[in-house]
Amino acid sequence: MESLKLGSLEVWPPVVLAPMAGITNAPFRTLCREQGGGLFVCEMITTRALVERNAKTLKMIRFDPSEKPRSIQLYGVDPVTVGRAVRMIAEEDLADHVDLNFGCPVPKVTRRGGGSALPYKRNLLRAILREAVRNAGTLPVTMKMRKGIDDDHLTYLDAGRIAVEEGVSAIALHGRTAVQHYGGTADWQSIARLKEAVSEIPVLGNGDIWSAADAMRMMAETGCDGVVVGRGCLGRPWLFADLAAACENRRDGAGGTDDRESGGELARPTLGQVAATMERHATLLAECFGNEQHAVADFRKHVGWYLKGFTVGADLRRRLATSESLAGLRQGLAELDPAQPWPEGVDAPRGKTHPRDRVHLPAGWLDDPYEVVVPGADAELETSGG
Numbered sequence: 010m011e012s013l014k015l016g017s018l019e020v021w022p023p024v025v026l027a028p029m030a031g032i033t034n035a036p037f038r039t040l041c042r043e044q045g046g047g048l049f050v051c052e053m054i055t056t057r058a059l060v061e062r063n064a065k066t067l068k069m070i071r072f073d074p075s076e077k078p079r080s081i082q083l084y085g086v087d088p089v090t091v092g093r094a095v096r097m098i099a100e101e102d103l104a105d106h107v108d109l110n111f112g113c114p115v116p117k118v119t120r121r122g123g124g125s126a127l128p129y130k131r132n133l134l135r136a137i138l139r140e141a142v143r144n145a146g147t148l149p150v151t152m153k154m155r156k157g158i159d160d161d162h163l164t165y166l167d168a169g170r171i172a173v174e175e176g177v178s179a180i181a182l183h184g185r186t187a188v189q190h191y192g193g194t195a196d197w198q199s200i201a202r203l204k205e206a207v208s209e210i211p212v213l214g215n216g217d218i219w220s221a222a223d224a225m226r227m228m229a230e231t232g233c234d235g236v237v238v239g240r241g242c243l244g245r246p247w248l249f250a251d252l253a254a255a256c257e258n259r260r261d262g263a264g265g266t267d268d269r270e271s272g273g274e275l276a277r278p279t280l281g282q283v284a285a286t287m288e289r290h291a292t293l294l295a296e297c298f299g300n301e302q303h304a305v306a307d308f309r310k311h312v313g314w315y316l317k318g319f320t321v322g323a324d325l326r327r328r329l330a331t332s333e334s335l336a337g338l339r340q341g342l343a344e345l346d347p348a349q350p351w352p353e354g355v356d357a358p359r360g361k362t363h364p365r366d367r368v369h370l371p372a373g374w375l376d377d378p379y380e381v382v383v384p385g386a387d388a389e390l391e392t393s394g395g
């Protein structure tokens with residue numbers, strides 16, 4: 010196994026924290042980075058808000074001084090605005106890497122031709138990538154996408170070729186179509202097919218990595234150059250320790266694809282250790298937001314993920330998930346049994362898992378894949394997802 014090369018950046022281990030809106034802010038990235046190396050991408054940032062210097066957006070791209078490389082994911086639909094946003098990042102030294110998001114399946118976005126609907130319009134995709142790379146200076150620009158809109162409208166192989174032609178440094182593929190949303194299982198075969206079609210730049214595989222063994226298996230089965238891990242690390246930053254150990258093991262040429270062989274000892278925190286991390290997570294959020302109530306409210310969604318599989322009474326779970334202050338949260342955490350061991354069998358799906366029955370698209374969107382269009386600014390209004 011080799012380090013991941015994104016232009017002039019070298020990343021070891023070849024492991025990426027998937028950008029997740031509302032999750033992968035600086036506090037969560039800190040918790041993950043402390044466990045093991047890799048590339049830890051920030052929450053998605055819309056290009057229009059960035060170039061307009063929206064105050065909230067500028068706060069979202071603050072990095073801890075220890076964070077290297079600094080990675081920003083952008084989402085935009087207009088080549089000119091995307092180019093301006095990338096230039097701003099390069100000229101003002103706001104990050105070391107820019108990823109472009111073409112995977113958002115949210116109806117509000119696809120209905121306007123944005124997100125995962127966009128790569129269907131090949132010339133628009135090309136124009137966005139061209140402007141991004143042209144304005145990036147020496148910063149590596151990567152892209153993240155899905156397989157396509159649905160099985161009858163796959164776009165990833167065309168998009169991969171376009172990305173290579175436009176000078177993109179790497180491609181991450183989530184092995185689902187937009188209509189699948191987060192349902193079913195990710196199609197890792199598509200990652201293998203993209204790897205065959207795009208030999209010039211690294212291909213990163215994404216979808217359904219719930220354990221280090223899954224990551225090793227994806228790399229072995231698809232030949233991908235690195236893995237992107239999303240929902241598997243929700244409430245589980247320790248997964249990055251397992252991933253790093255498994256990669257180290259592979260670098261030395263050893264290791265198989267089951268848990269024991271993939272990295273030796275797996276990180277298995279007790280409930281007491283989990284509680285300490287929960288407390289730290291909420292405290293870091295409060296420091297980051299500068300607002301305790303906002304932080305505690307934001308932390309609520311993490312409670313169920315952290316406690317998944319542990320034996321914790323319904324009343325305490327509820328109180329932890331509805332705390333209104335750090336003191337209240339700490340009180341609840343102190344009631345957890347610190348000696349309770351890590352539960353077996355939690356390497357299972359967590360987070361969103363539902364499919365959709367259709368993808369909402371602008372009228373006539375599928376008629377002409379080569380039509381030259383730029384969706385309106387409202388395709389950038391939604392800021393939540395991939």
Ligand SMILES: Cc1cc2nc3c(=O)[nH]c(=O)nc-3n(C[C@H](O)[C@H](O)[C@H](O)COP(=O)(O)O)c2cc1C
Nearest residue numbers: 027028029030053110183216217238239240394395
């Ligand atoms: C809550 C949530 C927010 C997400 N936000 C983004 C995002 O902002 N940008 C993006 O490219 N993907 C986003 N995604 C998709 C993930 O990056 C990833 O592609 C997807 O979850 C599949 O990987 P997984 O099976 O490892 O979770 C999001 C996913 C979730 C669950």
